[in-house]
Amino acid sequence: MLDRRSFLRSGVIASAATAALTQSVALVDAAASDDGTESNLIGHGDFRYRVNKEWAQVNPFRTPIDNCHEMVQDSRGRLVMIGDDPRNNIIIFDKAGKVLDSWGTYWPGGHGLTLDDEGGADMLYVSESGWARSLQDGVTMVRQNGYVAKMTIDGKMIFTISHPMTVGAYSPEMPFQPTETAVAPNGDIYVADGYGSDFILRYDQHGKFIQKFGGHDNEDKNYNLANAHGIALDNRDPANPRLIVTSRSQRAFKYFTLDGKWLKTVNLANLQICRPVIHGDLVYAGVCWSHNFAEVKTAKPWLYQSGFTMVMDRDDRVISCPGGEQPIYEDGILQPVKQDKARTFYHGHDVCIDEDENVYVCQWNGERTAPVKLERV
Known part of the structure; x- marks a missing residue:
């Protein structure tokens, strides 16, 4: 058979x-x-995919998308996306790409989306990053403080986590612009302040503050984070759960214990990765940029298209870069990986992997495109 x-x-x-x-x-x-x-086949080794850019059946007038930031799959097999168009922050798709529902009009900087099974009930943790378009011109980006909201899967608010100064963890002048959350087996909530002050803030299941770690200017440089864009619970060894934290500007993932002790750093050459997504024994991620900003002759180098996606094995080796060149190691060190010549993606921001190992790619600054489906072959 x-x-x-x-x-x-x-x-x-x-x-x-x-x-x-x-x-x-x-x-x-x-x-x-x-x-x-x-x-139209991309990827490397055993991780090759057929590109389907027309998977999402989205009417741009009825269900507009600005930046497609993240996606998760709920217990019913539906694909739940968050974007920063406040006319419909949350868009829910079925596996065929049909829009089933959309809701949410209060996250102009809607960014992070984490799903947690709490006693058989799907709960969403939404990170409002605080970046929003100006109401005056609709183009200029305005920076303000953000927050985290715990929601039911159908959009009912449970509670919010606001600026850490309210619990004495930040001083008032420190920005708080959370980009991602992770939830531990005991219910503790970890908030990555990736666009703010770069701390990881830990709360209990009711939103009570416990501790913070990371930030800048630590005596032990291993604890320093620069654009702590993503965080995920790594439960691949159930006896020793840990956290994977993105330090995007350092082009690295950093592993920590659940109480904030640094374990190791995985350097990723030129890959400016977004949040880690764990599926089975593997870590997947969107690569937002792979170019050196200083070498791009443009006024806004962050808008230059150089993104793709990546797959990393249990030993922290990048084994496939769908939408990019084949990853190569020399003396155990990952060499720079460029975007593929076809320019399959704009900026890879997140990935969601379904039970058939298909990958759904969300893109930032992707010309308002819907998620792209990569069909595993």
């Missing part, structure tokens, strides 16, 4: 022989490249 992976591979071989007859119009053109592979 064929296992699922073998079955899928055999299906790919069979379908390639009759591609002109069977390929869906929803897929990107799959003309053969010089090496005989399909030009």
Whole structure:
């Protein structure tokens, strides 16, 4: 009997022989490249995907998208996305890409979305980053303090976590612009202040402050964070759960214990990664930028398109970069990885992996595009 992976591979071989007859119009053109592979297949090794940019059936007038920031899959198999268009911050898709629902009009800087199963009930933790478009011109970005909201899956507010100065953790002049959360098995909530003061703030399940770590100017430089953009609970070893924290400007992931002790740093060459997403034994992430800002001759180098996605194994080695070049290690060190010549993506901001190992890619500054589906082959 064929296992699922073998079955899928055999299906790919069979379908390639009759591609002109069977390929869906929803897929990107799959003309053969010089090496005989399909030009719309991206990725490396065992992690290759067919690009489907038309998966999401979104009417831009009825359900507008500005920046598509993050996506999670709930217990019903639905795909829940957050964006920063306040006309519908939350958009819920089925597996076929049909919009089932949309809600939320109060997060102009809607950024982080974490789902937690609490006694069989799906709960969402939403991070309002505090970045919003000016009401005057709709273009200028305005910076203000943000907050974290705990919500039910259908949009009912449970509680919020506001500026840490209210609990004595910050002084009033310190900015608080949270970008992500993670929830521990005991219910503790970890907030990554990635656009603010770069601390990781820990609260109990009721929102009571416990501690903070990270930030800047620590005597032990391992604790320093620069753009602490993402955080995730790493429960791959259930006996020793830990946290993976993004230090995006340092182009690194940092591992910490649940009480904030630094464990190790994983340097990622030129990859400015967003939040870590753990699926099975692997860590996936969007790569927002892969270029050196100083070397791009443009007034706004952060708008330069150089993003893709990445897959990292249990040993912290990058094994595939869908939308980018093949990752290469020399003497155990990851070498710089560039965006692919096809420029498949704009800026990879988040990924969501379903039970069939398909990957849904959310993009920042992606010209208002909906999530892209990468179909595992």
